[in-house]
Amino acid sequence: MSLLSLTPPQIHSHAHFSPTPFPMSILRRFNLNPTNHRLRHRLATLSAAVRQDTTVWTPAPLSEIEPAAESLFHVSIDVSDSPDLATSHTRAGQYLQLKVGDSPKPSFLAIASPPKLAIKLGVFEFLVKSVVGSTAEALCGLKKGDVVELSPVMGNGFDISRIDPPEKFGTVLVFATGSGISPIRSLIESGFDAGKRSDVRLFYGARNLKRMAYQERFEDWESSGVKIVPVLSQADDSWTGESGFVQAAYTRAKELSNPSSTGAVLCGQKQMTEVRYYCYHLSFLTT
Structure with a gap:
């Protein structure tokens, strides 16, 4: 099973983080002590200065x-x-x-x-x-x-060549939660030959339907070959679809006929990576 993800680091459309400009080999030479707050502060200040000096806006x-x-x-x-x-x-x-x-x-x-x-x-x-x-x-x-x-565009993105040709990877499972649907929309609308595959499912998790973006695009996504599986963690009594978390919805559905011909794409909260543990026997690749 091939896995494409946005790690490291995992990016959310609203995420805020500060990637270090130093190679890890350099950081190890500092022999940082977690209690040395002054040194940590100096490094953080230097890191911010480097980012400010090198980014073109x-x-x-x-x-x-x-x-x-x-x-x-x-x-x-x-x-x-x-x-x-x-x-x-x-x-x-x-x-x-x-x-x-x-x-x-x-x-x-x-x-x-x-x-x-x-x-x-x-x-x-x-x-x-x-x-x-x-x-x-x-x-x-x-x-x-x-x-x-x-800033300039960053990251390697989803390497779709990892799940090509579609005849070899007939099943592609896509997992997204909340605003993590953002790069998944880009993936679906960029096209990855979903219509040529036997089973492409998007498990899309949100608290409720009011928190679920892009519903107006679902019909077009499904016409391209992507089956949408909405999963609500706090659904009301009128909801008859999947409930709970996307990783739990996946374990209930599973239906993997051949793990070696299955690819997966993940983007969302850290808890969603539990999907990996449910598929621990499979081989994973990341971008």
């Missing part, structure tokens, strides 16, 4: 911002005046940093739109969760025409 205006689901916003950014930035998005699963105004802490956002959209229309689309006190919240409070700053 491109200003770009918002072309659209609107609610996508409860606490989630659909954000479109016009990059038509920056063709090099637009064409640098080459693979689903890539991400970038975004700054709003003088905010000292950028937000890391997975690109939700497929690469072809940036090339054709000069647009990057994102699914952003508004988190109180974050850059993402500031972004969601902007309006059309407001200008933000974007």
